[in-house]
Amino acid sequence: MSLQKTTNLFLLTIFFAILIFISAACSNQKASSSDKNLSLPKEVRIGYQVSPSGELLAKALGLLEKKYPDVKVEWIQFDSGRDVNNAMASGSIDFGNVGTPPASIGIARGLPYKVYYMHNIIGESEALVVKKEAGIQSLKDLKGKKIATTFSSTSHFSLLGALRTAEIDPEKEKITILDMQPPDIFAAWKRNDIDGAYIWQPTQAKLVNAGGKVILSSKDLAEKGVVTADLGIVQKDFAKKYPDFVKKYIAVLNEAVHYYREKPKESSQLLSKELGLSPEDSLKTMQQIIWLDASQQEKYFGKSGQDGELSKVLKDTGDFMFKQKSIPSSPDLKSYQQGLLK
Numbered sequence: 001m002s003l004q005k006t007t008n009l010f011l012l013t014i015f016f017a018i019l020i021f022i023s024a025a026c027s028n029q030k031a032s033s034s035d036k037n038l039s040l041p042k043e044v045r046i047g048y049q050v051s052p053s054g055e056l057l058a059k060a061l062g063l064l065e066k067k068y069p070d071v072k073v074e075w076i077q078f079d080s081g082r083d084v085n086n087a088m089a090s091g092s093i094d095f096g097n098v099g100t101p102p103a104s105i106g107i108a109r110g111l112p113y114k115v116y117y118m119h120n121i122i123g124e125s126e127a128l129v130v131k132k133e134a135g136i137q138s139l140k141d142l143k144g145k146k147i148a149t150t151f152s153s154t155s156h157f158s159l160l161g162a163l164r165t166a167e168i169d170p171e172k173e174k175i176t177i178l179d180m181q182p183p184d185i186f187a188a189w190k191r192n193d194i195d196g197a198y199i200w201q202p203t204q205a206k207l208v209n210a211g212g213k214v215i216l217s218s219k220d221l222a223e224k225g226v227v228t229a230d231l232g233i234v235q236k237d238f239a240k241k242y243p244d245f246v247k248k249y250i251a252v253l254n255e256a257v258h259y260y261r262e263k264p265k266e267s268s269q270l271l272s273k274e275l276g277l278s279p280e281d282s283l284k285t286m287q288q289i290i291w292l293d294a295s296q297q298e299k300y301f302g303k304s305g306q307d308g309e310l311s312k313v314l315k316d317t318g319d320f321m322f323k324q325k326s327i328p329s330s331p332d333l334k335s336y337q338q339g340l341l342k
Helices: 003-039 054-061 063-067 081-090 100-108 154-165 182-190 203-209 218-222 236-241 243-262 264-275 279-286 294-301 310-323 333-338
Strands: 043-049 072-078 095-099 113-122 126-131 146-149 176-179 196-200 212-217 229-235 289-291
Touching: 003 243, 043 054, 043 081, 054 063, 054 113, 054 243, 054 264, 063 243, 072 081, 081 095, 081 100, 081 229, 095 100, 095 113, 100 113, 100 154, 100 229, 100 310, 100 333, 113 218, 113 236, 113 243, 113 294, 113 310, 126 154, 126 203, 146 154, 146 182, 154 196, 154 218, 154 310, 182 196, 182 203, 196 203, 203 212, 203 279, 212 218, 229 236, 236 243, 243 264, 243 289, 243 294, 264 279, 279 289, 294 310, 310 333
Parallel strands: 043 072, 043 095, 146 176, 146 196
Antiparallel strands: 095 229, 113 229, 113 289, 126 196, 126 212
16 A cells, blocks of 8 residues: 555544544533533522431531532521421422421322432430429320420321320320420420420430430330331422432432441531531430431332332321321322332
8 A cells, every 4th residue: 555545544544533532522512511401400499407317417518509509509497397398388499308297298188299318217316305303204194294296297296106105195194285396395495384395306405405304215116116207308390300400419418428427526516506506415416316328218218119118107107197187188008109209
């Protein structure tokens, strides 16, 4: 082959190689641009509660804001899952954090959301705290006492479940159960308006520090079959429009869980500002729940076409809430299965 032909062939090869590179680059750029435009919202509104969780730690670390600086993230605080349900119903938030009872109620009432994440299983982080001077040593001593909790919450569910398992009828025993939000419970405690409260952290720790003692926790009840958990919920329309972002937010929550496991002291220092507790007390409250990462949630959400344990927990919770007249009816198991985002 002549030198000229060899040179032409070499140049032609280089030319086509450049064309292929440019084409691939343009294709990748177009796909990246398309993904950015289609899968990321301009704004996301997250309803959260001031209670130890991977979500609260993600907020403190600013993980979502760092990962997606072009997305406006608005954090909206709520005092209870009941308020989160109301916000979901009105469409004022995209994501929310609720306990199993509010989630069961939301699904039963057909609220426009799905459960996409299981933050934790509640243990000692929710408990029945009583005043030391009230003379209460066990549930039987609640006769004639005033006990506060937040209705339609995990604490309310646990309090009623505790009385049920102990075969105690609050009406017959004249136990007054008062519906209060956490800040109101603390205020009522300081006024001596109540004898005790079944409530979550950080209010629980504040009551203990103000002369209270724990006589029963949700960890004790879980051993008796009364299971409660904190769940992440997302608007159906948002999940349908931005499925990739929901998956990416799960990855962010997962990152926060692993950060806590690797750096518990640093995490407690960050959450102390959110919880209003000392870093030492914050770490204690964080250790009172079972933090779950995405891999640990498969048994609850199910996989490979099989249903997990969570839908059954929600169904049992819904049935119990129906008996307590918190909801007009509890749907079948399939409805709770369809309430999960898989």
